[in-house]
Amino acid sequence: MDVLRPALININGRIYRKNAVKEEHYEDEEEEAFSYSGPVSDSCLDEPCDTANIEQTDKGFRCSIDVPSVLYKYIIGKKGETRRRLEAETKTTISIPKPGEEGPIVITGSQKAAVASALTRVEVLIESFRRKQPFTHFLSFGLNHPQIQEGFKRFKEEVLEHCSQDMGVDASIFQNQTKLHLTIGTLALLNEQEVTRASELLTECQGFIRDITEGKPLVLQVKGIEYMNDDPSMVDVLYAKVCVQDGSDKLQQIADRLAECFVAAGLMVKEWDRVKLHATAMNTLFRNDPSVENKGGAGKAGMKDREAFDARNILKPGIFLEFWRPAGGIMVL
Known part of the structure; x- marks a missing residue:
């Protein structure tokens, strides 16, 4: 049933299918070293994305997304694995504020479609882990x-x-x-x-x-x-x-x-x-x-x-x- 009726994620009016993924927890690692394995989304690269927040610069394209600092670790992953994988698959650079700092995550790349893909993947990842946070x-x-x-x-x-x-x-x-x-x-x-x-x-x-x-x-x-x-x-x-x-x-x-x-x-x-x-x-x-x-x-x-x-x-x-x-x-x- 997870395949036939998968969970759906609504991000800024766009609906994505949430695939079953493997989440690995490391008891001996610090909390910031959390690792997320598996596909972030199986359709982010090819589907049209909302590019309204992507701006053109002298070096290519750029966008930023406001993310609570408590969720940074899920974008970084264990020893930076998740961020490196996202950057490699989308051919972009993802800049995340340093520990203790608040600010937007900035995505840059030479192609607009690549930046849009990285943005969507980050949004889906954030939404997935936001649901796991304790109620405030x-x-x-x-x-x-x-x-x-x-x-x-x-x-x-x-x-x-x-x-x-x-x-x-x-x-x-x-x-x-x-x-x-x-x-x-x-x-x-x-x-x-x-x-x-x-x-x-x-x-x-x-x-x-x-x-x-x-x-x-x-x-x-x-x-x-x-x-x-x-x-x-x-x-x-x-x-x-x-x-x-x-x-x-x-x-x-x-x-x-x-x-x-x-x-x-x-x-x-x-x-x-x-x-x-x-x-x-x-x-x-x-x-x-x-x-x-x-x-x-x-x-x-x-x-x-x-x-x-x-x-x-x-x-x-x-x-x-x-x-x-x-x-x-x-x-x-």
Whole structure:
């Protein structure tokens, strides 16, 4: 299936097939000596590329690409192997800032097509490894209404009172009530320029948000709890369901449009066709790493070490579901 339905990479509106490649890790080498083996792309040399950013100089052609410094090592490769291979295959020169310095990667060559090919290969390589970076930020709506937070506090107290003897249930796996939120998506923003771009994009999105809401507040209701796997006795995430009180899909529209905008800008990776609107109430990732709360509960580390909990008693009708009753679960967005 990797061959029949390969992963696709969107770079500045151009779609590339991501071939399966071999990635080699060297335990005895420094992090900067990371090596990437295999083809960067099987079609970069012959396909037409966007050459708008390539300028002609007295010595040939030149282009530059802004790359966060944390990704330089993937272009350099182990002992410079990746850069040398790219330069040899495209007959170009790739200049990368020195360690500790920030700046663009500059590609020069005697032929415009060669520079365009090298540029595409570098972009595909960067995009591939960008997806492997740990999340630094997440886009979310804060559930900061006092009634919501007070209701969650009561929910936590009741669960610990009645279910603390159930496997894996303890106070450490509950979300911090002041950090309750609806996560729209996670981002890996690797330098200040990307943080600024994300902030500017979020400001731009206010226009369509006003259009969807018609300039009026959205009254939301937090009601009901659900789990994210098929076995209630072995749960890793328990979440509260959120909907608009009038029954409309306006909140879903806003969430989906936000995700689309950030994906199109290259600041977020598309994972689902629609954003799953939920508020994490309990997450086993919190058990060993409370800092996961600051990442929206989406940390990558420690996934194999997480200890599930038995949620069957928590999910019994008429007991804890009443926590999300309308009187204690309405907020205005």
